[in-house]
Amino acid sequence: MSKFLSNLYSALEPYTPGEQPKDKAYIKLNTNESPFSPSPKVVEAISTEVINDLNLYPDPEVSLLRDALAENFGVNRENIFVGNGSDDVIAFSIMAFCGRGGSLACPDITYGFYPVYAELFGVNLTEVPLRDDFSVKVEDYKSFNCPVIIANPNAPTGLMLSLEEVETLINQNPNRLVIMDEAYMDFGKASAAELTKKYNNLMVIQTFSKSRSLAGLRVGFAVANAEIIRDLETMRFSFNPYNINSITMRAATAAIKDSAYYDNCINKIIDNREYSKAELTKMGFKVLNSKSNFIFASHPEYSAKALYEELKNRGILVRYFSKERIKDFVRITVGSKEQMQAVVNEIKDILKG
Amino acid sequence: MSKFLSNLYSALEPYTPGEQPKDKAYIKLNTNESPFSPSPKVVEAISTEVINDLNLYPDPEVSLLRDALAENFGVNRENIFVGNGSDDVIAFSIMAFCGRGGSLACPDITYGFYPVYAELFGVNLTEVPLRDDFSVKVEDYKSFNCPVIIANPNAPTGLMLSLEEVETLINQNPNRLVIMDEAYMDFGKASAAELTKKYNNLMVIQTFSKSRSLAGLRVGFAVANAEIIRDLETMRFSFNPYNINSITMRAATAAIKDSAYYDNCINKIIDNREYSKAELTKMGFKVLNSKSNFIFASHPEYSAKALYEELKNRGILVRYFSKERIKDFVRITVGSKEQMQAVVNEIKDILKG
Numbered sequence: 001m002s003k004f005l006s007n008l009y010s011a012l013e014p015y016t017p018g019e020q021p022k023d024k025a026y027i028k029l030n031t032n033e034s035p036f037s038p039s040p041k042v043v044e045a046i047s048t049e050v051i052n053d054l055n056l057y058p059d060p061e062v063s064l065l066r067d068a069l070a071e072n073f074g075v076n077r078e079n080i081f082v083g084n085g086s087d088d089v090i091a092f093s094i095m096a097f098c099g100r101g102g103s104l105a106c107p108d109i110t111y112g113f114y115p116v117y118a119e120l121f122g123v124n125l126t127e128v129p130l131r132d133d134f135s136v137k138v139e140d141y142k143s144f145n146c147p148v149i150i151a152n153p154n155a156p157t158g159l160m161l162s163l164e165e166v167e168t169l170i171n172q173n174p175n176r177l178v179i180m181d182e183a184y185m186d187f188g189k190a191s192a193a194e195l196t197k198k199y200n201n202l203m204v205i206q207t208f209s210k211s212r213s214l215a216g217l218r219v220g221f222a223v224a225n226a227e228i229i230r231d232l233e234t235m236r237f238s239f240n241p242y243n244i245n246s247i248t249m250r251a252a253t254a255a256i257k258d259s260a261y262y263d264n265c266i267n268k269i270i271d272n273r274e275y276s277k278a279e280l281t282k283m284g285f286k287v288l289n290s291k292s293n294f295i296f297a298s299h300p301e302y303s304a305k306a307l308y309e310e311l312k313n314r315g316i317l318v319r320y321f322s323k324e325r326i327k328d329f330v331r332i333t334v335g336s337k338e339q340m341q342a343v344v345n346e347i348k349d350i351l352k353g
Numbered sequence: 354m355s356k357f358l359s360n361l362y363s364a365l366e367p368y369t370p371g372e373q374p375k376d377k378a379y380i381k382l383n384t385n386e387s388p389f390s391p392s393p394k395v396v397e398a399i400s401t402e403v404i405n406d407l408n409l410y411p412d413p414e415v416s417l418l419r420d421a422l423a424e425n426f427g428v429n430r431e432n433i434f435v436g437n438g439s440d441d442v443i444a445f446s447i448m449a450f451c452g453r454g455g456s457l458a459c460p461d462i463t464y465g466f467y468p469v470y471a472e473l474f475g476v477n478l479t480e481v482p483l484r485d486d487f488s489v490k491v492e493d494y495k496s497f498n499c500p501v502i503i504a505n506p507n508a509p510t511g512l513m514l515s516l517e518e519v520e521t522l523i524n525q526n527p528n529r530l531v532i533m534d535e536a537y538m539d540f541g542k543a544s545a546a547e548l549t550k551k552y553n554n555l556m557v558i559q560t561f562s563k564s565r566s567l568a569g570l571r572v573g574f575a576v577a578n579a580e581i582i583r584d585l586e587t588m589r590f591s592f593n594p595y596n597i598n599s600i601t602m603r604a605a606t607a608a609i610k611d612s613a614y615y616d617n618c619i620n621k622i623i624d625n626r627e628y629s630k631a632e633l634t635k636m637g638f639k640v641l642n643s644k645s646n647f648i649f650a651s652h653p654e655y656s657a658k659a660l661y662e663e664l665k666n667r668g669i670l671v672r673y674f675s676k677e678r679i680k681d682f683v684r685i686t687v688g689s690k691e692q693m694q695a696v697v698n699e700i701k702d703i704l705k706g
Binding site (some may be wrong): 002004006007008012017020031033043048052057087098101146175200214219227240242245 | 412
């Protein structure tokens, strides 16, 4: 820390992204990426003409992409906000709707970036414990008047609230903002996006990083009523109005329009998830009922940390969290069928040994 | 403003980007873009292989690009910070080194985003008046102990501090951070980047948007000592660790390595600038001695606002600012020789009429 850094940040501990070791080639099942390349339409969209026009600023309204997303969700452009990855969208949201001195509530076990944002923006965070079965119970949020952010499906558990439960949460308090972080929702197929037409205290955030095979492109977005989106636009135009570059806008627009390609990818990943859940269950694992593109599993006789390390030795990366409540679990991203067969076979072999 | 927006932002007025009207094709000389396409190496760098790998997250360390920039400036990777456009870098810098309740000083006439950041982050901004000839005088900053940010060359005047003046500014107070925003410095050729090796209270910010013909790609960067860069990395990893996408990293790396191509573009723009300054002077304009890729000029007998409007009618976009001290000036981006001949001829015709 230099002598120039504001002491507001003296306790700030940045987010730790999943490891990306370069010492050898790994089967990478640690950051919830898609095993599939993006749609061929994405390759087409990044034309030489688009690249040659990069001397010009991008469209700060991100019109093409917002219109394509609006069409996809049956809303209007004014209901769509686009960010440089969904982290960008979450950051602007917490900054806007909590702000220094404000408050936020979220589960105690969830996406690890929420507490980092709370610290960065000086927001008082209440972490509401998950129930013993790792489920979120919406009644536990009833007394909170501050904004609530819930990852649904939750990470790293993969457990999902039903649409009815989400609606109950929204209805608890019409003067409270509910932010549903649906990064993994395409694998759960119960998005609350439709409810943004009915409720003005709901924001739904999604990403192109998982189901749309575009983690490397950085696109996330929010769906909400026009007033909330206008607030987010106020923040974006006060921080970085050109946050989406011209290539990203074209590529993401092409992706959102090729739903046939992505539906096929999503269905394959769901199949591979169910296959892997069944195989791990047969081996004695406790496997949470994930509705995402990852599996959260714990073995009664084999340490999760040791399993993570042994898999890494064998060239397979999964994710391990040392946090007390979940230190007996590994999180395994659902990859291709071949990748999942490989990880299942290696785990079988490790447990035998 | 929705009922959910924090009242911290009730006075926030977002930045207004240059207009991008779509009603007809304009000669666009209003946002200081380069008239030249990016290097052909940029097209090559955005290969089908790179696009097909977009399912994977980008390198959060942005290693390739930081190494290429480090080589370019004769520093190390730890001395380079990369942002999603230089706005991103400026935002993180003001957030980090001022912070809510902190202070910042800058000229009263300068890049219009600084006051927006001050308001967004709750920073007390002192706007130090330019002298009557629109110059920045470093002695006017002597008494400030808070961070100082100076655009050099300044916008929209184009006037530049010499390296000696910048060194005087740095030496005024070793415990004060000096941020030199060198967005236009490739056209002035007096960068203070080299001084970051000698002084640990200096940060130099540059961009790929102007001289590198990549406004549409969004890349900016800072050069500074390792401690300052580490602070900026703390902010970035607490806000958006993947702020640079994979394509952007590859394309910008290719650009920084093709200095021959860009040196040629820069020299052409400088030639066109000097041609245009001479022509406007002949027509009776007061033309500031711009060292950037734009010209700031005022005619004693023709209203700047009317000139802006008449040029727009004739299909040429320039920029007009209604701010009191500069309301008699237009800012004209230096484009290709053909574009500058066109704008010179139209202005001649307008003045005749």
